[in-house]
Amino acid sequence: MSKRAVCRKCNKALAACICSSICELNNQHFLHILQDPSEQNKAIGTARILNLSLSKVKLSIGDTFDPSEFNLDNSFLVFPGEQAYSIDYLQSNKQINEQTQFILLDGSWKKAYKLLMTNPFLQDLPKVSINSINKSKYRIRKSPREDGLSTVEAGYYLLSELEKDFDKFTPLLDVFNKMIDFQIANMPEGIYNKHYLKTINTESK
Numbered sequence: 001m002s003k004r005a006v007c008r009k010c011n012k013a014l015a016a017c018i019c020s021s022i023c024e025l026n027n028q029h030f031l032h033i034l035q036d037p038s039e040q041n042k043a044i045g046t047a048r049i050l051n052l053s054l055s056k057v058k059l060s061i062g063d064t065f066d067p068s069e070f071n072l073d074n075s076f077l078v079f080p081g082e083q084a085y086s087i088d089y090l091q092s093n094k095q096i097n098e099q100t101q102f103i104l105l106d107g108s109w110k111k112a113y114k115l116l117m118t119n120p121f122l123q124d125l126p127k128v129s130i131n132s133i134n135k136s137k138y139r140i141r142k143s144p145r146e147d148g149l150s151t152v153e154a155g156y157y158l159l160s161e162l163e164k165d166f167d168k169f170t171p172l173l174d175v176f177n178k179m180i181d182f183q184i185a186n187m188p189e190g191i192y193n194k195h196y197l198k199t200i201n202t203e204s205k
Helices: 047-054 089-094 109-118 149-165 168-183 192-203
Strands: 032-034 056-063 074-080 103-104
Touching: 032 149, 047 056, 047 089, 047 103, 047 149, 047 168, 089 149, 103 109, 103 149, 149 168
Parallel strands: 032 056, 032 103, 074 103
Antiparallel strands: none
């Protein structure tokens, strides 16, 4: 059996390649994405959108990471929690500068939490929360958290808040939505309505 042809740049099937939709964006703050290995080849993964689009970004794949590869004295972990700071608070107190780095965990909620637990240095980092305006548009993936976002959505809201510009990074969401539309269009008839649309309608009530 022959393997499906895959784009070497976006790592998606050629038929689902997103490269032509990518828009290069100059972000002011460095974003380091730590990806659980299980996400690397998923057709609906979104971390690659950030990696291909942003000028200051790094995508690292693994279960454990070397703390020496991070600027731990000037980094924040993007992770929800009672002790997480808001972007507004950090900017008002001048705790963010041009060299500040932000770390995103890419994986299901369970896998992201596992990355946090298996990398103690991440637990010691100050955390920052995202003030997302809308619920996730990840229509073909479910999250156990009501405030759960895809990695690209988290990146969009984070960078938009940091730069006070919610228009600049909309190309990230445009590619994301095109990717989701393609996947839905290529599902067997009735699958989306049965397994996803019903859930969305129920949650919106």
